[in-house]
Amino acid sequence: MTIDTAYVRTEMVSAQPAPRRTSGTWAWMRKNLFATPTDTVLTALGVIFLFWVIPPLYNFFVGHAVFPGGTVEDCRASPDGACWAYIGSEIEFFIYGFYPMAEYWRPNIVFALLAALIIPLLAPRVPFKRTNAVLFFVVFPIVSFILLNGLDIRVTEDSPLFGLLSGMGLLSTRFGLPEGTWLFMQYVPTEQWGGLLVTLIISVVGISLSLPMGILLALGRQSKLPIIKTLCIAFIELVRAVPLITVLFMASIMLPLFLPVGMSIDKFLRAIVGVTLFTSAYMAEVVRGGLQAIGRGQYEAASSLGLNYWKSMFFIVLPQALKHVIPGIVNNFISLFKDTSLVYIVGMKDLLEAVKTKNDALEWASASQSITGYAFAAIVFWTFCFSMSRYSMWVERRLDTGYKR
């Protein structure tokens, strides 16, 4: 046989459609479930496992469960079913803690504002992002604090405003304000906040502050200025190497020792600061990983165009670096969300602690009381964390299109 060394194509082959893939349920099952004997055995084992696991779970959570509206007697009569009636009757405590019942409208407004501001902020298509961000990061915290906390101003003789107000005639009998009336809104000290309210406040504040702080720490760690660099490394390594419980303990017990006598920082605030600082140390290392993925060429191109350090970080380096580490960032957010349950250490009643408290309540004492309580807490935590996870995956996919090769 001779080989032709010379060849010239005379006709170009035009593009043809790809061969049709076999589709349909049966083909899918053949390929994924029964491709080999081992696969078939594993599939059978999986089916047996599901048959073993699902019915009891279904019976507990749905089949034999007592739903809201039921009584404690119903729950006692059905020990192998969840006592959702207990959750239904205590739901307000789980959401608001010891917040005064007559004032529930205040946290409700805060919840509504949170939803109304965060959803358009997270949805890329909604316009007015800048206004939205200012509202969320500046106006919302102030409004929320005033709403939740109220102001400690009462109509009393010794109140500083009393003289002024009575001087203006506002306290005349015409207005009928009796002694001791709250002038603004009833003051609700943070000790009375609790439940999901506390969990959400700590996580929203922690999440919004720990990312920027983590970014600053990561940049500081790479700084050429030795003092900044050392401080950042010291902070990160110190905080990362200590359990969160220790940080919270130190914040609640040791911090007051260093403060001047008579001065105290709110327990709730200390918990928030503790959680935020703790997460920001982790965040810093995640962000640093992202920064290292950015090639020197990007920095050089930015410098050669005259962009200074902050501008090249803000416009060029960070957008790319943060995109690389979205999974790590959200990982930290999820941890933070769950770690908020540790604030019980400093005496806060977050969602989990509120559930734990009521799990001992005698009026709902039944076999499934506490397991239902914990299941409820788990479902709430899972819902929030899973939403964060799905959102981050969606963001990753969305940002990815810009890099399509």
Place this chain on the structure above:
Amino acid sequence: MSLETVGRDIDRSQMQVSKTDVAIEIAGMHKWYGDFHVLRDINLTVMKGERIVIAGPSGSGKSTLIRCINRLEEHQQGHIIVNGTELTSDLKRIDEVRREVGMVFQHFNLFPHLTILQNLTLAPIWVRGIPKAEAERTAMHYLERVKIPEQANKFPGQLSGGQQQRVAIARSLCMNPEIMLFDEPTSALDPEMVKEVLEVMVSLAEGGMTMLCVTHEMGFARQVANRVIFMDQGQIIEQNEPEEFFHNPRHERTKLFLSQILH
């Protein structure tokens, strides 16, 4: 490589070299990387409108030299004066120089998360403070000049290497620089795309731009440069007008280099 030309007649009427205006002055400049002496006693004066090609074997310090001119690298001894501003560790002066000196890199270094148009307008808007609409007009003008206005809303990753490099050139031009530095602009390109980039560089030269080019494109050097500088071991060992440089090299190292790359 060869001395093959870019393939069209070049209009030299605008390519005037100023007799009095100095663009860059480098005097007695040395640079070390740690203990390694990369640049040794560099003395170079570039007049406004000059087109200088820097050639030499790899590791000879060509790239380092032009990177010193906008202070991507720091020199340890001697002086570099760009447009009357001496480069020191003073950050303000460095930014001043960088605003006036454009740079094109071997690997383009476009910003992959921004569209082509955003790549071009970012620095004019945030460094020069030009209004967005005006910056976009200028950007489109330069995209037309590099012949890819239709790519304005794509991302760098969707463009070919040659197109990306032309965008990189346009990006520098949007800052309206007085001097352009090219660091092996065609070395990372497929052979078929070299020409489209060289074309843009030729037209820049025809517009009277002061250019310093590290390149192995000897055809471009012969056609466009008014001076070729040959470097080896961190030193300038020969410089001359292109005709003389290519046909009558004097230093032994230059002769060897040219015999290796021209065939």
